[in-house]
Amino acid sequence: MGFRVNVYAVRGVLIDTAFHDVRAELAAWLDANRPDGAIVTHYHEDHAGNVELLAARGMPMWIAPATLTKVRTPDSILWYRRWCWGAQAPLVSPVQQFAHPSLEAIHTPGHSSEHHVVWDAERETVFGGDLFLGVKVRVTHPWPREDVRAQIASIRKVIALNPKRYFDGHRGLVRDPVPQLIAKADWTEETVGRIDALVDRGLSDREIVRSIFDGEDKWSIVTQYDYSRRNYVASVRATHAAGL
Template identity: 45%
Template sequence: MLQVIEHGDVRELRLSTWKSRLAGYGVSAFVARHTLIDAGFPDAAPELAAYVDAHPVDGAVLTHGHEDHSGGVAALLARGVGVHCAAETEAEMRRVERVGMYRRLTWGSRVRLTLPLHVFSPSPALQLKPTPGHSADHHIVWDAERGTVFGGDLFIGVKLRLAHHDEQMRPQVVALREVASWQPERFFDAHRGLLPDPVGQLRAKADWIEETIGRIETLVGRGWPDARIRDEVLGAEDPTGTWSFGAYSKANFVRNVRETMPQAS
C-alpha cells in the first residue's frame, strides 16, 4: 500500500504491506525539490516504481543502506533514475548479507545491489550530512533554505529501548544534538512522519539516551550482568527482541554501552 500525504512543498509516500503492518511497521519516502528521498523496502518496490512511473523525479537520495530505505533502488535504476548516496551506503548495498528472519518477514528479502549507480547530483539545497549511530553509514538530508530535515532513522522515537546488533548509542547523542542545533523548522522521520516539535523532540531523545547510558554505566561498575541491567534500566526484553533472536533488542543497547565504556587509566 502506498499512501500519499501532502506537506506543502514535501510529499510523503507512506509505504506498507500487510506483513509490515502485521509487525507494526511502515516506512516513508519523501519527495522534495523533485527528488526522492529514500527508496522504501523490497516488498514495496513495485508500488514505489509505479509511483515514479506516474510522477517522474530527477533522482533519489538515500539516508542509509538498511533495506527499508534502499529496497527500491534496483527498480529505480532499472528505470534510469539516478541515485545519490554516501560511499559507505553504496558499499553497504553491495555487500552480500542475509538479514534476520524478522527483517525478511517485515520488509522482504534484501537484494544485493549489482547495477552501477547512475550519476545524479541533487539540488545543492539538499545536503547529505553524516549522522552515524543508528548505522555506520547513516546520514540525514538537510535543506537549510527551507529549515527542513529528512532524518531517516535518526529519531524514530524519544525512548527507543531497542537497538540493532551494530548500533552505536553514544554517536547518536552527538548527532541528535548537532541536528537540533540547526534549529530545523521541520523534521520528517521515516517512521513517524512530520514531528510536531523537532528541536524539542531531538533534544529529549539525546537527553534520554545520555541519561540511560549513565545508568547502565553505573550498574556495569557495580558488576551487574547485562540481563539484570537490561531489566532494571530498560525493562524485560521486548517481544521484538525475542522473535528477532536478539538482533533488534534491549540487550544490544546494554551491550553496546558496556563495550564502549571509557577504559580506566
C-alpha cells in the same frame, strides 16, 4: 506487522526507496512522477530496498560510499525482516552520481555507521531517516551495527540546525521537532550514564537490562534478540570499555 516506512519527494528528489515488497508500487510512482534523482539515508532494507530498481532505470542517486558497499552485497537478514519487508535485491547496475543544490546529506552515525539525514537549509527542514524514531527507544541491533553513544552526538548535530520541520522515516511529520530531539538526546545520555555506572559496578548485561529497563520486551523475543534491550546495554558497554 504494524510497521510503516515513509519515502519522501521534495524538490523533485526522492528520499529513500522503501522496501523490496513495494517495488511495483514504487515503479508506478516513478513512472507517474519522474523525479530527477534520489538520496538514500542508509543501507537498511526498508530504506534502500529498491536501489537496484532505481539504478537499473538510470535514475541518478546520492548514496554514501559506505552505503554503496553495503547494498552491493546486502547482509543476509533474519526471517522477521524478510517477512516484514522482503529481502532487497543486490545493487548490480552502475550508479550515476546525483546532487541537489538545496539538499545536503549530513553524516549522523549511530543507528548505523553510514546513516545520513537530509537537510534543506532554505526550508529549515530535516528528512531524518531513522535518526529519531521516538524519544525513548530502548531496543537496538547488536553493536557495532548500532552505536547508542554515537546517536547522542548525531541527534545534537541535528538539534544545532534548529529545524522547523522534521520528517521521520517511520513516524512521518514530527511537529515541533527540536524539543523532542532534545528530549531524546537527554534521555539517551542519561540512560547511557546509568548503564556506564552499573558496568563500573560489575553488573552483567542481563542484570543491567533488568535494573534499567525492567527486562526485555516482546520485540526482543520476536526478533530472537536481534533487536533488543540487551543489545542496547552491550553497545554502551562496548563503547565504555573502548573509552569512546
